[in-house]
Amino acid sequence: MSSYLSLSYFDLALASIFLLINGLISIAFKLGLAKKLLIVSVRMVVQLLLVGLLLTWIFAVSSPWLTALIAVAMGLFAGREIWARQERKIAGIWGFGIGTSAMMFAGMFVALIALNTQIQPDPWWSPRFALPLFGMILGNTMTGVSLALDTLTSTLVRERPAVEARLLLGMTRWQAMAPFTRAGLRSGFMPIINAMAAMGIVALPGMMTGQILSGVAPQEAVKYQILVMFLIGGATGLGVIGATFGATMRLTDERHRLRLDRLRREEPKSTSPG
Amino acid sequence: MLEIKSVRSEIFGPLNLHLEAGQCAAILGKSGSGKSLFLRAIADLDPNEGQVWLNGIERSAMPAFEWRRKLVLVPAESGWWADTVGEHLARTDETDQLLADLDFPSEVLNWQVSRLSTGERQRLAIIRALALKPIALMLDEPTAALDPEATARVEKLIEQQMGLGVCVILITHDAEQAARLAGVTYLLADGKLTQTSLETAR
Known part of the structure; x- marks a missing residue:
């Protein structure tokens, strides 16, 4: 596992730029997807962060x-x-x-x-x-x-x-x-x-x-x-x-x-x- | 002999009907009066209560699929599940005869179901049902989509079956047809079955 490269939260924010571009395109062309994209992106981040916390706790309790x-x-x-x-x-x-x-x-x-x-x-x-x-x-x-x-x-x-x-x-x-x-x-x-x-x-x-x-x-x-x-x-x-x-x-x-x-x-x- | 006793569902009944071998009963009534549902109930295709005997055996004494081979219902709208007619109808001497009776060439078995007209489907559905050699036959508007000549052929076939001792229940909107085929005519209205003279029906 020596080659494992840890990610910082800044790296994640940087990666979200691509989705932001998609959102801007949607607004520009009135595709009506911007709001949906925003909601699912936020939802995904929250779900995953929570699951990370939850798993940490479950592994620690180990019951x-x-x-x-x-x-x-x-x-x-x-x-x-x-x-x-x-x-x-x-x-x-x-x-x-x-x-x-x-x-x-x-x-x-x-x-x-x-x-x-x-x-x-x-x-x-x-x-x-x-x-x-x-x-x-x-x-x-x-x-x-x-x-x-x-x-x-x-x-x-x-x-x-x-x-x-x-x-x-x-x-x-x-x-x-x-x-x-x-x-x-x-x-x-x-x-x-x-x-x-x-x-x-x-x-x-x-x-x-x-x-x-x-x-x-x-x-x-x-x-x-x-x-x-x-x-x-x-x-x-x-x-x-x-x-x-x-x-x-x-x-x-x-x-x-x-x-x-x-x-x-x-x-x-x-x-x-x- | 077909004996229907207290057959009922949420929409109609209790209904009674008695038919001797080779007899035909016609059921008239407005659209939506429950005629088709009544036949479905007799065939045990919808949940219903009541008893039906065929030659002295009650339907609950046998599995439903066996029941439906003895007492065959041909619905107004026929169902097809494969591409060609032949996949729905096995070739036997009887089916060859039935096909000839209704004026189909023998290569009809290779025809595409999707290219059949409504009338052709209706007549083939009758043949498909008769191939089971039923004891009783229930026909839901069997000639609704047919021209006079085809109607005459179907009526002749029904009479032939009656001659073989098959009980027939016929739903029709055509009082003249009821008069031609049926020994007894009923009117289904408000969930009740009443025997009617053809004069009233006309």
């Missing part, structure tokens, strides 16, 4: 319960994000519950196994390893799950006559839903497949870049990245499959009906920035 609590809180925030990204949400607690639980189970399952077999920090739940790892897995699983659910529900709404025609011709709910469930799965898997395909050629992943910048030998950083990509890919797949299966269950019933009445009636304007 398994606190680590678990933080992991659950991260999961709930990610779950809310999945929920907010659905154009057609499943009504009630299910709308939040299906995506969140599928993502949490998949993420925790994969993270727990990785911590206990491959990475093996001491203790295995050490927050310095557990939380960043879980965070990376969670973030990607979140993207996959929200895309899968969004595609599934909007496809079902659009293709309702087709699904019902299949049911009326005597298919089971699983048979009738299969092409539409598959569409959801496909779009849930797409980001991670794209990421893996582009990895190292188009994109140098953030984690690996970060390790290299902080002085880790590229070969070691690459090994870590491969491990993380396997974990992310595995968790995303499990989460996407679980959520799609759960939503398919919820949007049909035991009498093999399509139950789009279990979607929320209308869509209020989304407030959360992308």
Whole structure:
């Protein structure tokens, strides 16, 4: 770590000039993006500073319960994000519950196994390893799950006559839903497949870049990245499959009906920035 | 024999209807009176209460998909999920015959669904349903988009099915068609089904 170069707050302020230029361009051409850019920039800085403080404290306390609590809180925030990204949400607690639980189970399952077999920090739940790892897995699983659910529900709404025609011709709910469930799965898997395909050629992943910048030998950083990509890919797949299966269950019933009445009636304007 | 007892939902009912094998009942009524929803309820496609027996077997005694193969509903708007007609309709001697009955050439199975007219879709949806050899058939405005000649062919096909002992429930806005096909005509209004003479319906 001898080659690690510390950044000063002045360096950060200097780097923000590029965003300021973007803001000025927006004002000059009346693009209406300046305010949004300002808000998300400030929000990002505040969030990251707070997380820095929080992590410092968590690492210092180093308690398994606190680590678990933080992991659950991260999961709930990610779950809310999945929920907010659905154009057609499943009504009630299910709308939040299906995506969140599928993502949490998949993420925790994969993270727990990785911590206990491959990475093996001491203790295995050490927050310095557990939380960043879980965070990376969670973030990607979140993207996959929200895309899968969004595609599934909007496809079902659009293709309702087709699904019902299949049911009326005597298919089971699983048979009738299969092409539409598959569409959801496909779009849930797409980001991670794209990421893996582009990895190292188009994109140098953030984690690996970060390790290299902080002085880790590229070969070691690459090994870590491969491990993380396997974990992310595995968790995303499990989460996407679980959520799609759960939503398919919820949007049909035991009498093999399509139950789009279990979607929320209308869509209020989304407030959360992308 | 089709026996419908106390079938109800939030919008209509309880409704009763009795049909002997080979009988046809026509249901008339204003748009929005719940005719289509009534048929969907009989097919168990929407949540509903009440009993429906087909040849003495109640629908709850079998899985819903099995029920819908015996009692087939052809909705007013047909649904399609693949590119070609053939992907929706397997080629058998029966389907070949049905296609000929409704004046389709045999290469219709290679046609693109997206290029079909509404009337063609409607007739193909009927063929697709009859290919299941149902015991009862529910048709929601089966000739709404058809010219007189095509309508006559569809009516002939319905009569043929009745001759085979198939019970038919027909939703139509055409009282003349009801008179031609149905032994008994009902009016659905205010959630209630009342037997009506065709004179009133006209």
